Amino acid sequence: MRKEWIFGRMAFCIALLLFLLSPLAMAMDIVYDGRLGDGYGKVLSMEEGLSSFHVRKNSSYVLEIMNQDDVAAVETYDFQARSLMTNRIMPLYWYPHYTVTMVLAVADGIPYEVKDWKDLTVYPLTVGIPVDTVTRDLSMMSFSYGLSGEMDLSAGVEALKKIHQEGRLRLDARYAPGYYLQTSRREEADVYIVPDVEARRWVWEGRPFHLVYPKRGTLSFKKGLLSREPLLLNEKQIESRLWQEGYSQSYHGRTIRYEETAGFLKEMDDAGYYLKFKILAPYSLYALVSIPNHILYFSMLFLTIIWGRRLRRRMKGTEGEWIILFMVILCFFWLFFRSIIAALPVEMITIRRYNWYSYYVYMALLTTLILCLAVTGSRGRGQGSWPLWLKGTALLNVSLALVIMTNDFHGAAFSFPEGLPSAPDIHIYRWGYYALSAAYAGELLVLVFYLIRRAVKNHVGNIKIFLPVAELILYLLYVAAYALGMKVAVATDFTLITIFSFFLWIEWMIDSHMIEGNGSYEDFFNYSSLALAITDSRGRTLYHSVGPRMRKEDCEVKILPVQGGTALWYRNVKEIREKRRQMGLVNQALRRTADMLEKEGALRRSYIRLAAEWKIYRELETIVKRKSRLILRHASFLQHARPGNEADEAVFRLNVLACYVKRRCILFLKGAEGGKVDCRDFQMAAEELFRYLSPRGIRAVLHSEGAVGILPASSVLTFYDFLEEYLEGAVLAGAVHISCHLDVHPHGSRLSLMAGESYWVESFMKDMERDSRFTKDGISIGTRDLGYSLCAEICITYPEEKTGRKEKDHG
DSSP: OHHHHHHHHHHHHHHHHHHHHHHHHTOOEEEEEGGGOSHHHHHHHHOGGGTTSEEEEEOSOHHHHHTSTTEEEEEEEHHHHHHHHHTOSSOOEEEEEEEEEEEEEEETTOSSOOOSTHHHHHSOOOEEEEOSHHHHHHHHHHHHHHHHSSSSSHHHHHHHHHHHHTTOEEEEOSSOOOTTGGGOOOSOOSEEEEEHHHHHHHHHTTOSEEEEOOTTOOBEEEEEEEESSOOOOOHHHHHHHHHHTTOBOSOOSBOOOGGGHHHHHHHHHHHHHIIIIIIIOTTSHHHHSOOOHHHHHHHHHHHHHHHHHHHHHHTTTBHHHHHHHHHHHHHHHHHHHHHHHHTSOTTOHHHHHHHHHHHHHHHHHHHHHHHHHHHHTTSBTTSSOOOHHHHHHHHHHHHHHHHHHTHHHHOSSEEOOTTSOOBTTBOEEOHHHHHHHHHHHHHHHHHHHHHHHHHHHHTOOOGGGGHHHHHHHHHHHHHHHHHTTOHHHHTSOHHHHHHHHHHHHHHHHHHTTSSOOSOHHHHHHHHOOSEEEEEETTSOEEEEOOOOOOOGGGEEEEEEEETTEEEEEEEEOHHHHHHHHHHHHHHHHHHHHHHHHHHHHHHHHHHHHHHHHHHHHHHHHHHHHHHHHHHHHHHHHHHHOOSSHHHHHHHHHHHHHHHHHHHHHHHHHHHHHHSEEEHHHHHHHHHHHHHHHGGGTOEEEEEOTTOOSEEEHHHHHHHHHHHHHHHHHHHHHTOOEEEEEEEEETTEEEEEEEESOOTTHHHHHHHHHTOGGGSSTTEEEEEEEOSSSEEEEEEEEOOGGGTTSOOOOOO
16 A cells, blocks of 8 residues: 555656646747847846747857747848748748847047948958858948948948958958858957947947947848747837847938848848958959859750760660660750759749759669669670669669659658748758668668679779779768768759769779770770780781780790680790899898897897896895895804804894895895785795794794785885894894784785884884885884784885886885
């Protein structure tokens, strides 16, 4: 019962949460233009009539935002709203709220008085314009109107071109960097052509600028909300709040009349082209040789006919001849209708849309023909039928192309924004488009792997064998870049590039003999690098290759009788002899290298041995130097001592020192190579040292039951030095029982020493604290009172990241 009660409470809480969040999940968006600040968005957020909407900022183009299903209204200019409402399918509602006037934002402190547009061309001031699409076009249009009084860009383009040539043009890319900014400069300009809303915001932010309304006039525009549904707005309250935020309601310049909207939008569409090719790069090839599209299409049309006729001659008598004929016809109609559609008026939206749909039909048929040409193009005419998988691929391509052509009835390939006529450049991709793209890309990739497999299987060493594969891969990359909207690809004509690429691919396929034509024998003798010839029965040469000329002593002739004559093969043995001579020289060089490497190895081994001996000598010298005073004292005493207890004591002390020196050298050598020493080696060294103490009746025991594993060599040597010093102090103090404990942990280890008599331990530890060997980083020594005795301890800690690294040599 308790579990059911808990689950019931949880279900009720989840249902309540979903009920509370459902209005938020279903809320539509109202998008305002964030490029002119957040003041307008703040006013919209405070409006009670918009409380059920979600107000957000966006700086994208208005048509792209309208394409989103969750957007109810967007902030637009009046001319944009008029254009969208004129071409509407669904009703749209326009709510103008404030005025935007293009003004001059003049920097404070410049030595010139700027009052009009003409001052920008006269005074040596730097001029800045934005590069985001709409504001840039409005700046150029206002500048041109202020200079000429006409609604065209000619005067403004000439003036900006002159300013740019003088090095005074600055592009302000703080919102939307353009693709032509490789020639722009990022310094602050003296004068900016910007909306007055933006200029006021600069002044409020403290930037040293002031507004100037040009005397000869400028352009003013209304901005507001363009909605898909009626909105309940308190216009007076919105106007009051906008005035508080610094937005103007009055016009300070000329407005765009209704009948001027179409021409104004056309001039704005050309502004980007003029800025790039007339102002920033007036001497580029495209700007200097501006060929109309219909001339390019008709030129490519004639090139297609001539090129296709040549390819058909090379495939005479094969199935590829008819496939190339169908490709030429298909490309002819594609280019012909493309050139006709380009000349039609913009208002013929339906025809243009279906012409855009037909692109995918052409691509489907071309892809199918390309597959057929690669698979069956080399066969003789009438020899067999297409493989079953090839027929299935063709049927799939045609079916997907029909899905594209009938998109207006089901919308499975593309969907268009509500309130707008269907347009090819404003759409959302659906499953039909992705299926078609995946099919095309998959088929072309399969074709690439098929060509690679054929190239490997044929064992053809000619570099031309890889040209079709490389060209096809580059075309796939181009299509991907075009689909992603990359500027480099979109700036080209997809139709021309596609047709030229496919015909160039066929040309390289025939040249590389991946598709066999009818000129095999002629190509074989014209391009063969071998010395071959065919003679008739009378000895006359019929075919002779263009192989290298050889002397008689450098060639070997092989004769093979054939029907009606003889085949001759001239084998050049000069290269073989030269190869043998080069291989002999290489063999001699390798032998000399091997001898030098062997000598170098011997020298290296000798050096390593000497280095190891030097380390041992240095370690031994350090130990002897440390114990030299004690050793000399006992040695000098034995030179004059008589047998007895004192002589036995001196021998005992020397034996202990000798054992210490020997075992320390052994521990040093074991840790010299890898920087690690096994705990058992330390135990054996300590036990041997204890055995030398037993003749005096001293019993020392090492407890290390849990001490297993590998320790750093420096830690083991430090422990051994401390043990020897402690034993020496214990012997002097007359201790009889000595207990040692070794504890090993992952991050450190500890050695504890305890003797029966502990009155001397404190003075001993003070001496050790002054010893530099036991005061290094990570080493700590101290005492611990056990009640019945005083225990001396030394602890060594080592960081985890350093445990696997080779420790430095001790001493």
